[in-house]
Structures are given as structure tokens and as C-alpha cells.
Amino acid sequence: MNHQNHITPVNMAPSDQTDASAGTRNQQWLKQYHQSHAHVFGTPLRVLDHGRGVYVWDVDGHKYLDFLAGIAVNTLGYAHPTWLQAIEKQASQIAHISNYFASVPQISLAQKMLEIAQAPAGSLVYFANSGTEANEAALKLARLYGRTLTSADKPARILALNHGFHGRTLGALSATWKPAIRTPYQPLLPAFDFIPANDMAALQQAFEPTDQTGKNQQAPVAAIILEIIQGEAGVCPLNAAYLKAVRQLCDQHQALLIIDEVQTGMGRTGIWFAFQNENLCEGITPDVVTFAKGIASGFPMGGIIIFGQQYASLFTPGIHGSTFGGNPLAAAAALATIDVITRENLLGNARERGRQLQQGIMSCGNPLFKSVRGTGLLQAIELTHPCAHAVASWALDHGLIINAVAANAIRLAPPLIIQAEDLQAGINILAAVPQDLADD
Ligand SMILES: Cc1ncc(COP(=O)(O)O)c(C=O)c1O
Numbered sequence: 363m364n365h366q367n368h369i370t371p372v373n374m375a376p377s378d379q380t381d382a383s384a385g386t387r388n389q390q391w392l393k394q395y396h397q398s399h400a401h402v403f404g405t406p407l408r409v410l411d412h413g414r415g416v417y418v419w420d421v422d423g424h425k426y427l428d429f430l431a432g433i434a435v436n437t438l439g440y441a442h443p444t445w446l447q448a449i450e451k452q453a454s455q456i457a458h459i460s461n462y463f464a465s466v467p468q469i470s471l472a473q474k475m476l477e478i479a480q481a482p483a484g485s486l487v488y489f490a491n492s493g494t495e496a497n498e499a500a501l502k503l504a505r506l507y508g509r510t511l512t513s514a515d516k517p518a519r520i521l522a523l524n525h526g527f528h529g530r531t532l533g534a535l536s537a538t539w540k541p542a543i544r545t546p547y548q549p550l551l552p553a554f555d556f557i558p559a560n561d562m563a564a565l566q567q568a569f570e571p572t573d574q575t576g577k578n579q580q581a582p583v584a585a586i587i588l589e590i591i592q593g594e595a596g597v598c599p600l601n602a603a604y605l606k607a608v609r610q611l612c613d614q615h616q617a618l619l620i621i622d623e624v625q626t627g628m629g630r631t632g633i634w635f636a637f638q639n640e641n642l643c644e645g646i647t648p649d650v651v652t653f654a655k656g657i658a659s660g661f662p663m664g665g666i667i668i669f670g671q672q673y674a675s676l677f678t679p680g681i682h683g684s685t686f687g688g689n690p691l692a693a694a695a696a697l698a699t700i701d702v703i704t705r706e707n708l709l710g711n712a713r714e715r716g717r718q719l720q721q722g723i724m725s726c727g728n729p730l731f732k733s734v735r736g737t738g739l740l741q742a743i744e745l746t747h748p749c750a751h752a753v754a755s756w757a758l759d760h761g762l763i764i765n766a767v768a769a770n771a772i773r774l775a776p777p778l779i780i781q782a783e784d785l786q787a788g789i790n791i792l793a794a795v796p797q798d799l800a801d802d
Contacts, residue, residue, distance in 0.1 A: 369760050369761075369790065369791050369794040370760070371759045371760055371761075372424045372425065372426070372759065372760060372761040386422050387409070387420075387421040387422045388408055388409050388420055388421055388422050391409040391421055392405060392406065392409060395409070407758060408420040408421075408424075408426075408758070409421045412440070412441075413428070413436075413439070413440025413441060414439075414440050414441055415439045415440060415441075415777075415779065415784075416428055416439045416440075416776060416777050416779065416780050416784050417440070418440060418763070424761070425761060426758070426761050426762065426763050427761060427762050427763070427784060427787055427788050427791070428440075428763045428776065428777065429762060429763055429764045429774045429775065429776045429788050430763045430764060430765050430773070430774075430775055430776075431775055431776055431777045432660060433625075433655070433765070433775065434593070434625050434630055434655050434656055434740060434775040435655045435656055435659070435660055436656075436659055436660050436777050437628060437629065437630075437656040437659040437699050437703065437708070437777060437778050437779075438659040438660075438699060438702055438777060438778070438779055439777035439779045439780070440660075440777075442659065442698075442702060442779070444698050444701065444702050445659055445660075445695060445698045445699060445702065447698075448694045448695060448697065448698035449661065449691060449694060449695050449698075451694070452467065452690055452691050452693075452694035452695075453691060455690075456690055457689075457690060457691050458686070458689055458690065458691070459689075459690060460685065461683060461684070461685070461687065461688065464688075465688075465690040465693065467690050467693035467694045467697055468489065468688040468689075468690060468693040470693070470697060471487075471489075471688075471693045471696050471697050471700075472486075472487040472489070472688075474697065474700055475487050475653075475665070475667055476667065478634045478635075478700070479634065479635060479651060479667045479669075480638070481667055481669050481670075482647075482669060482670055483671070484670050484671025484672075484674060485667060485668060485669050485670055485671075485674060486667075486668050486674035486677070487665055487666070487667050487668075488665055488666050488668070488677065488682070488687070489663065489664070489665040489684075489687040489688035489689075489692075489693075490654075490663075490664040490665050490666075490684055490687045491662050491663060491664055491684065491686050491687060491689075491692070492529070492654055492662060492663075492664045493528075493529050493534075493622075493624035493625075493652070493654035493655060493664050494528070494529025494530055494531045494534040494535075494664075495529075495531065495654075495664050495684065495687075496529075496624060496652035496653060496654050496664035496665055496666050497528040497529050497533070497534040497537065497587070497620075497622060497624070497652050498529070498531055498533045498534050499652075499665075499666050499682060500585075500587065500620045500622075500650045500652050500666050501520065501533045501534065501536075501537060501585075501587070501620075502533070502681075502682055503618075503650060503666070503668065503673065503676055503677060504520055504584045504585035504587075504618055504620065504650075505517065505520075505584070506676045506677075506681070507584050507585065507618055507673065507676055508520075508553075508582075508584030508585070511582045511584060511616070512581055512582055516581050517552065517553040517581060517584075518553065518581050518582045518583065518584035519553045519554070519555050519568075519580065519581050519582070519583050519584065520536075520537065520553060520554050520555070520583075520584055520585050520586070520587065521554075521555050521556075521557055521568050521583055521585070521586040521587070521617075522537040522538070522539065522554060522555070522556055522557075522586070522587050522588070523539065523556065523557060523558070523559045523588050523589075523592070523600075524539050524556050524557065524558045524559055525539050525540075525559060525592050525595035525598065526538065526539050526559070526587070526588060526589055526592060526595070526622075527539070527540065527589070527592070527593065527594035527595065528587060528589075528622055528624075529624075530543065532547065532550060532551065533551060535547060535550060536550040536551035536554045537554055537587050539556055540594075553581065555568060559588075559592065559598070559600055559604070560600055560601050560604045561604075562603075562604065562607055565604070565607060565608065565611065566607075566611070568583065569583055569611050569614075569615050569617070582615065582617075583615055583617040584617060584618060585617055585618035585619070585620050585649075585650075586608060586612060586617060586618075586619060586620065587620040587621075587622060588600065588608070588619075588620070588621065588622065589621075589622045589623075589624075589625065589626065590605065590621060590623075590626055590636040590637060590639070590642060590643065591625075591626050591631065591636055591736065591737065591740060593624075593625035593626065593740065593767075593773075594625075594767065595768070596742050596767050596768040596771040596773070597735055597736040597740055597741060597742035597767065597771070597773055598735070598742075599642065599735070599736075599737070600642075601642075602641065602642050602643070602644070605642060605643055605646055606644070606645075606646065609645075609646045609647075612649070618649040618650060618673065619646075619648050619649050619650070620648065620649065620650040620651075620652065621635075621636075621637050621648040621650070621651050621652070622652050623635050623636060623637070623651050623652060623653050624652055624653060624654045624655050624664070625655055625740065626740060627651070627653040627655070627656065627657070628653060628655070628656035628657050628699070628700075628703070629656065629703050629708055629709050629712055629738075629778055630655075630656055630712065630738060630739060630740050630775070630778070631712070631716075631736075631737040631738035631739075631740055632709055632710075632712040632713035632716055632737060632738030632739070633709060633738075634709070635651060635653075636737070637651065639737070647669060648669060649668070649669050649670070649673055650666055650667070650668055650669065650673065651666065651667045651669070652664070652665070652666045653665055653666070653667070656699070656778075657696045657699065658692050658693075658695035658696040658699055659695060659696075659698075659699040660695070661691065661692045661695035661696070662686075662692065663689075663692040663693075663695070663696055665687070665688075702779075703778065706779070708778040708779060709778075711778060711779070711780075712738040712739045712778050713738055715738075715739055715776075715780055715781075715782070715785050716736070716737060716738040716739050716740075716741065718782060718785055718786075719734070719739070719741055719774060719785060719789070720734045720736075720741065722785070722786065722789035723741075723743055723789060723792065726789055726790075726792065726793035727793065728792065728793050728794075728795060728797070729746065729797055730745055730746055730747075730749070730753070730795060730797050730799075731743050731744075731745065731746075731792075732744045732745060732746050736774075739774075739775060739776055739777075739778055739780070740773075740774075740775050741773070741774045741775075742767060742768075742771045742772060742773050742774065743771065743772040743774065743792070744770060744771055745770045745771065745772065746770075747770065747800075748769035748770045748801055749770075749799045749800050749801050750766035750767070750768060750769055750770055750771055750772050750801070751766045751769075751801045751802070752799035752800055752801050752802075753766065753772055753795050753799055754766040754772065756795055756796065756799060757791055757792065757795065760791050760794070761791065762788050762791040762792070764792075769801065774788075776788070
């Protein structure tokens with residue numbers, strides 16, 4: 363059924379304009395944005411004012427159903443009372459302390475992270491403030507580990523996958539594939555090698571002592587960093603056999619397996635971490651897991667879990683650090699997020715709503731939609747032709763926030779609190795997307 367007739371644009375009514383000659387409030391604020399912000403993000407889509415649950419409102423008062431959640435960040439949606447209370451209480455108690463001191467929320471959170479990751483005895487947590495910083499810490503750990511395998515003047519290699527995304531600071535960028543964001547910053551860090559995802563032969567070759575020609579020696583591999591579902595690449599899962607081979611080769615060659623769960627972690631795929639998915643990762647234990655995005659439901663935080671004492675002991679006093687890492691406010695927001703995920707069974711909800719989303723999209727009758735991929739509430743719709751930006755723009759004009767993650771793919775990552783009715787409302791808008799849209 364096509365719902366096109368029932369879907370009306372939300373943000374085109376001239377009556378909303380405060381002063382027609384000055385434009386809408388969105389336009390006025392965006393003009394000032396441009397005059398005051400470095401232009402790294404292009405033009406923001408709207409200027410948002412507030413949010414409640416799974417809805418946000420812009421400065422002109424238009425309401426949007428949010429199927430992006432700040433890019434898989436707002437686990438609990440907007441202004442969840444438990445999250446709000448936790449931050450308010452912590453702010454009134456103690457907000458920031460530096461790492462010369464510790465706080466109870468920080469300690470409790472580290473314990474909780476070890477518990478939900480089912481990390482073995484001796485495992486430890488390091489807190490940072492974002493995904494890129496989490497990966498930065500993991501890569502620094504890998505460099506330290508590499509020094510135990512080879513000399514510093516011929517560093518052990520770190521493998522990363524084509525289409526992988528790990529962040530934009532120079533270290534994490536060195537493991538990030540996309541040429542458009544890498545090239546302007548070259549030279550990046552040495553001894554990073556990219557291999558195609560899900561390619562067994564290339565994986566095997568990367569661990570060999572000589573390169574493909576058989577003539578040149580290769581340094582040993584210190585680590586491989588990967589996402590189990592490549593989020594920024596368009597929500598593309600690795601396959602189970604490949605992941606098994608990665609773990610085996612890491613064991614065989616004493617290399618670290620770093621799993622980047624920045625986007626997939628903290629319940630997004632219907633389990634705490636994607637590496638706990640038995641279908642995809644049976645028997646696979648990582649050596650390092652990185653997390654950020656959804657952990658504190660909108661409060662900036664990231665970090666790593668180092669599995670086992672052998673690797674955890676590589677970090678010694680002074681070797682790495684951060685002013686804000688483990689900040690009590692962020693830790694309180696994260697503890698509240700984990701508490702609500704557990705109490706409200708948001709893992710189960712993510713699994714169920716994920717199934718509803720897949721079925722709803724595939725049965726909605728929109729011929730633009732070729733397939734849906736992903737797990738839980740991290741999904742992407744593959745389109746029949748490259749018009750994702752036009753689709754996202756049309757949806758926004760009709761009250762739904764979605765993301766053109768690739769030219770022919772739409773990413774859907776609503777808050778984990780979303781209920782069946784709101785999810786269906788979003789599917790109805792998607793069902794009504796016209797077929798004749800084309801990207802500029
Ligand atoms: C898998 C993955 N790793 C790392 C990052 C970088 O996170 P941040 O933007 O918080 O630095 C992202 C961001 O999209 C991501 O998806």
C-alpha cells in the first residue's frame with residue numbers, strides 16, 4: 363500500500379515564517395551558523411531546538427520523527443527522565459575532577475562495562491570522549507604491543523579493512539579507508555595496511571612474512587581493526603566465516619583483534635555488543651573493544667575494553683591519558699543509559715523493532731526499495747538507484763529524519779526506546795517516498 367496521499371510536508375507553510383523577507387528562523391540561524399563555524403559540515407539540514415522521546419522540533423516549530431538519533435547516539439531518545447535526573451544529580455554533586463582523582467560513577471561504569479562485555483579476569487577499561495579517541499587509544503595500545511614483536515624502526519603492521527571507518531583524528535584516520543577524507547592529510551601514520559573485507563585470500567596474505575610478490579619482507583602484524591557491521595560504509599556486515607578466520611589468524615600470529623563497536627555497541631544491534639552475536643561471531647572473543655556513540659545516550663563519551671591482563675598491562679602510568687576521560691557527568695549519563703536499557707529491556711525491543719522495520723520496509727510496496735540489511739536498530743535500505751540524498755531530503759520535508767549513508771543506501775538508526783506505533787509512522791512516510799526522485 364502506498365501512503366503517499368496521507369503524508370503531508372511539515373515545513374513548507376509560509377505562516378510559520380516570522381518575517382517573510384528575513385526568511386524562516388531556520389534560515390536566519392543557518393546564516394549565522396555559516397558566519398561563525400568552520401565549514402567542515404556543509405549546510406546543516408535544520409536548526410533543532412528540543413526533543414522528547416523519539417521526536418525533535420526545529421526552531422520554526424516543525425516536528426520530526428527521528429530515525430537517526432544523532433547517528434546512533436541517542437539510545438534513550440530525547441530528555442529521558444532517568445538520564446536527565448542522573449545528569450542533574452551528578453552535576454549538583456561533582457561535575458569534573460581530572461584524572462588525578464577518581465569518582466564513584468566512573469569506577470561503577472568501568473565495572474559495568476567489563477560485566478556486559480563478559481570480559482575475563484584481568485581485563486581493564488580506559489575512558490575517552492569520542493569514537494575516534496577510543497580508537498586512538500586502541501591503536502596506541504597496538505603500537506605498544508607491536509614493539510614486543512619487532513623493533514621500533516620497523517614497526518609491526520596494523521591491518522584495517524577497505525570501507526572501514528574509525529574516526530578522523532590522525533591515528534584513527536590512518537585506519538580509515540575513505541580516500542576523500544584521508545588523502546588531504548597524507549602522510550598519515552606508517553605501517554597501516556588495508557585489505558578488502560570478506561576476502562579470505564587477502565586476509566591470509568596480509569599475515570604472511572612476505573608480500574604478494576613473495577620478494578619483499580613484511581613486518582609482523584600487531585593488530586587488525588574492524589567493525590563487525592561496517593556502519594559508515596552503508597551498514598554492511600562482515601561474514602561469519604571471515605570473522606572466524608580473522609580470529610584464527612590473530613591467534614596463530616599473536617596479533618590483537620580490535621573490534622570497533624563505536625556504532626554497533628551498547629545495544630544498537632539488539633545485544634550489548636555485535637561481537638556477542640552468536641550467528642556472526644560464534645566463539646570469537648576480541649582483544650580490544652572500542653565504544654562511544656550510544657554509551658551515554660548523547661553525553662560525549664568513548665573508551666576501550668582491553669581483554670585480559672596480558673594486553674591490559676601494556677598501558678602503564680603516563681603512557682596515555684585525557685583530561686575529560688571518565689568525567690563523572692559522562693559516567694553518570696552512561697550508567698543511567700545502561701540502567702534503562704536493562705530495566706526497559708531495550709535489547710529485546712531493538713531486536714523486535716528491527717524485525718518490524720525490515721518487514722515493514724520490504725512489504726510497504728515502494729518499488730524504490732530493493733533490500734534491507736542490518737541487525738536490530740541499525741539497518742540500511744538499499745535503493746534501486748542512487749537517489750539517497752533526494753530520499754532523505756524528501757523524508758525530512760515530510761517529518762522523518764533518515765540518513766543517506768551511501769549514494770544508494772539509507773541508514774535507519776532510531777532510538778532504542780522506539781515503540782511499534784512510532785516505528786510504523788516512520789515506515790508509512792518511507793512507503794510514500796516518490797519513485798521518481800533523483801540526486802542532483
Ligand atoms: C565505527 C565507528 N568508529 C569510529 C567513529 C568515530 O566516532 P566519533 O565521531 O565519535 O569520533 C565512528 C563514527 O561514525 C564510527 O561509526
